[in-house]
Amino acid sequence: MNNHSDPKDSVAWDIRHWIRIPALNHQADAITINNALAKLPGILQVQVYLERKKIRVEYDQTKVDFLLLKNQLEAVGFPLSDSWWWRRKWSWFQYLDVNARENANAPAPPCCSNPKGINAASRRQR
Template identity: 25%
Template sequence: MSDLDHRVGVREANLVIRNLRLSNVNEANSDSLIEEIDRLFGIDEVSYNIQQGVIHLAYDATHIDLERIEATIRKHGAALHNDWWTQTKEGYYQFVDQNIKDNATHKPWSCHQSPQRSHRKRK
């Protein structure tokens, strides 16, 4: 896939896919919740499986992070499920998102740069 296969602002190199369980989601608030998350800049794809209570997210981690998505979820009266596995995944996802964001702005350096070539002919 290339960057052209995604929404505007989403780069393939920074794309992450997340699956998290939610609680307090019903048919009344699930549609508005998904629509608002889908409108956020950096979101490539979002869906919600109401039978399993799992939200599927694909987003560019340099433009949006899990905390902003969680704020939108809480705004609609829902929350991340309060079990140890969901909390463990959330912590790991936040770590990876921050790492991607930091690496995107980092300028590489090296003390082992190759010297500039002289324009002499080799014998």
């Protein structure tokens, strides 16, 4: 399921979250949620647990973030749990996604342990 061709698209940027959805009651709801999230780029897997009223979503943080997932679920009529604890978790999930995306798109750091490059600038030409 994880077919990544670019090194930045590796499984290092894949993450899984549990998301509580109070309106999740029937198998038809599960199908609606699966279809809605499947439209988003970077969604790798969605598992629905009706008895827990939760879903487990695995996605690539470089392509999609938690806020986009939340907005997509609300657009199809499934708002997330609105308790204090879940609002804190949403904020944390979004922070992790933004941080991961910035790290994935950051330029490669210079290599300081390359012996050929350590004194290259200070060598005298003879």
